[in-house]
Amino acid sequence: MKAIQVSEPGKLQVIEKDDPPAPGANEIKVKMKRMGICGSDIHILHGENPFATYPRIIGHEAAGEVVEAGTNTAGVGRGDKVVLEPIRYCGQCYPCRKGRPNVCESLQVYGVHLDGGGREYITVEESVVHKVNPELDWSDAALIEPFTIGAQAVYRGQVQKGDLVFIMGAGPIGLCCLKMAKEAGAAAAISDFNEKRLAFAAEWGADFLLNPQKQDVEDTITAWSEGMGANVVIDAVGTTKTLEQAVQAASAAGRVVLLGFHPEPSSITQALITKKELSICGSRLQTYRFPGVIDLFNSPTFDVKDLVSHEFPLANAAEAFSLIENNPENIRKVMLKISE
Ligand SMILES: NC(=O)c1ccc[n+]([C@@H]2O[C@H](COP(=O)([O-])OP(=O)(O)OC[C@H]3O[C@@H](n4cnc5c(N)ncnc54)[C@H](O)[C@@H]3O)[C@@H](O)[C@H]2O)c1
Ligand SMILES: [Zn+2]
Ligand SMILES: [Zn+2]
The missing domain is CATH 3.90.180.10 (Medium-chain alcohol dehydrogenases, catalytic domain)
Structure with missing residues (x-):
């Protein structure tokens, strides 16, 4: 073979x-x-x-x-x-x-x-x-496997109906997170440097697009969320900078979910985490997400077109x-x- x-x-x-x-x-x-x-x-x-x-x-x-x-x-x-x-x-x-x-x-x-x-x-x-x-x-x-990665990130971030979710990165993993956050009933903003990837994310249901090369991340997410910040930030880029921005862009009582494996330390402020009582967590692979994602894929209305x-x-x-x-x-x- x-x-x-x-x-x-x-x-x-x-x-x-x-x-x-x-x-x-x-x-x-x-x-x-x-x-x-x-x-x-x-x-x-x-x-x-x-x-x-x-x-x-x-x-x-x-x-x-x-x-x-x-x-x-x-x-x-x-x-x-x-x-x-x-x-x-x-x-x-x-x-x-x-x-x-x-x-x-x-x-x-x-x-x-x-x-x-x-x-x-x-x-x-x-x-x-x-x-x-x-x-x-x-x-x-x-x-289905990359979608279980998105499902795990949404599960780890406890995304609820009505939450404002900010997904950093519109690569395949960010797009899977986007689809799963929308399935959970959230509104989703997504960022990328790449305009073609952003345009595709819009076709895929993103409610708000942001290009960090052109816009300030914290200010733009603060404005999108009318001053609150994003209830869940999913970092599907994984750089020192995106972790810092994720902590800044999160709302009080927010959750920050990290998918990257970057070895370098980020500079994040303890006061910001405590003041907003943020939950910051990693999301690796998945736990027991296959059955739910397979049910979605099996359903005739779920679409992973293009x-x-x-x-x-x-x-x-x-x-x-x-x-x-x-x-x-x-x-x-x-x-x-x-x-x-
Ligand atoms: N934890 C896990 O189980 C798991 C599984 C698979 C992938 N990953 C990780 O998820 C991340 C994304 O994977 P992928 O396959 O979608 O990668 P990818 O490289 O295809 O996509 C990343 C996207 O992020 C964009 N980007 C780069 N810097 C950015 C920034 N500062 N702000 C916003 N967007 C930015 C890039 O333009 C690119 O489109 C990687 O770090 C990967 O290692 C984690
Ligand atoms: Zn993979
Ligand atoms: Zn074991």
């Missing part, structure tokens, strides 16, 4: 590999159909993901069709469309016991710590996949990566077609 592998930092290859074994009793074998390329795949390619080891078959935004099911599987069977929930956890450690396996002490993510879904076949435990509607388009199915801007066959993976890196203003989500 063919697989997309980062053999070492800087080296992306489509390799030939043996098919995985037939499934064990609790396992299924899946023929992979689509894999979304994520910013973290680009980081793995450049050796900038602290969790990745090499060589690594990438792919954590992955959908496929079950071709064989083990004797002890019950939930999914041959012919089912499934998506990968790409985390493995111990179930024993403190975060696991607290219902937060996404930050398990021995967390392993498919496509990062473990070989992922960027290959024609994968054999995995039945428990790491979820069944989706047979009518769902393959590329849409592969969008989020996928490009689709490439697996053989042209290098071209897909270089398009994302060299042309960010013209791309949204790029999909690899792993098999027909």
